[in-house]
Amino acid sequence: MTCSSCVPFMDHCLAVAKGLEELREAMNYAEQGTQDEQKFKIPKGRLGVTRIGDLSLQDMKKIPTLALIELTALCDVVGLELKRNKAVKRKAAERKLFGVSLGTLLENDEKLFPNTRVPLILQALLSCLEKKGLDTEGILRVSGSQSRIKSLEQKLESEFYTGFFQWDEVHQNDVSGLLKRFIRELPTPLLTAEYLPAFAAVQNIPDLKQRLQALNLLILILPEPNRNTLKALLEFLRLVVTRERKNKMNLWNVSTVIAPNLFMHKGLPNKIPEGKEKQLAEGAADVVRMMIHYQDLLWTVASFLVSQVRKLNESSSRRYQFCDRRIKNLLRKINLDKEKTEKNHGEPSKIVKVQASPFLKDSLEVRLTSGTKAADVLRQHRRSIFFWNGFFKIFFFSIPTGEHCLDPDTYLLDLYHVNPHAEWVIRQNPSFPRTL
DSSP: OOOGGGHHHHHHHHOOOOOOHHHHHOOOOOOOOOHHHOOOOOOOOTTOEEEEEOOOOOHHHHHHHHHHHHHHHHHHHHOOOOOOOOOOOOOOOSSSSSSSOOOHHHHHHHHTTTTOOOOOOHHHHHHHHHHHHSSTTTTTTTTOHHHHHHHHHHHHHHHHGGGGGOOGGHHHHHHHHHHHHHHHHHSTTTTOOHHHHHHGGGGSSSSHHHHHHHHHHHHHHSSSHHHHHHHHHHHHHHHHHHHHHHHHHHHHHHHHHHHHHHHHOSSSOOOOOOHHHHHHHHHHHHHHHHHHHHHHHTEEEEEEHHHHHHHHHHHHHHHTTTTTTHOOOOOOHHHHHHHHHHHHTTTTTEEEEEEETTTTOEEEEEETTTBBBBHHHHHHTTTHHHHOOEEEEEEEEETEEEEEOOOTOOBBBHHHHHOTTTEEEEEEOOOOOOOO
């Protein structure tokens, strides 16, 4: 006999082996070119691809724990020791921008712009470089003037939030130097002190696909502020690489320059074995190279993790409601209905109601067939609610799993079979600007 509170954990442990296999299959991408130039295409299943940000905040909070279990299992499979540092925190500087924790920066920024997910100072630095620095030869590699960088830092500390700072007057190499300093002087590493050794150890995994699996899981484990900030940085670095012909900064150059700022931190003990400096530096640069090159792949949530979140939510709901016999009988009926639905999985069509408030007062009746995708529904009803596909999406509200933004290629009848009791809503696609 098992305690009901242990059920979700036991279910997940039983699914680890299967989950790893599904993760390998989900990342079984088509290889093209040499290993340095390999490109991978994410094969979309019938339920589409779930990206970080598609899940509700409540559900996303469950992902790191599940991802850590999967990462531990993966490390066991490949024979890699998962080392974790103690979460040592360097004392934050008594300043407003540099040497300040991401949490503090975001807390201050949200007072000006609610729902800010990437620190405004980082957005400003990246925006300045994107506008004028992408074509600068040696950008990120060529150092600016240390005296100008220090002066620029002091000026930003006093004037940034006033809105009067003039970015047109600064040298691009000074801005790139300040960007690296911002990352380097965070009180805790951007990749976190706890998991920095795990990120560094990824390059020791022989198989490329398994290295990418490990990186994907590590990124899911990161705290949300760190993950959003890392994403903004990697998107910028990819832009730098795309201008290689003009700025003379290829993928390896960019990775080599940025790696020390991510992997070397004043708050961590510097225990590099003698003679291993070059090897470790190259390994760190290789990890950064992978994060830049494969970033679209790394910001996804594997379908089996989404499935495990659903199981956790369903188990939590059952434990809460079992105290009422009438609710218990209702749940039994729902389960019977679900079994009937699964038996009729091959039904040719199903009519569901989709809410399109505030565009329409009444809900839309949509017939789902085996070939109906989320994008098809948006196109079919765009004239009725005056929107275009690029700005709106279908959202799937599963009780109690919360909101799930759907991939446009999701086959809706398959999703209906997974959870026939969910609500369907069309509303504006939530997005946040990365640059000012």
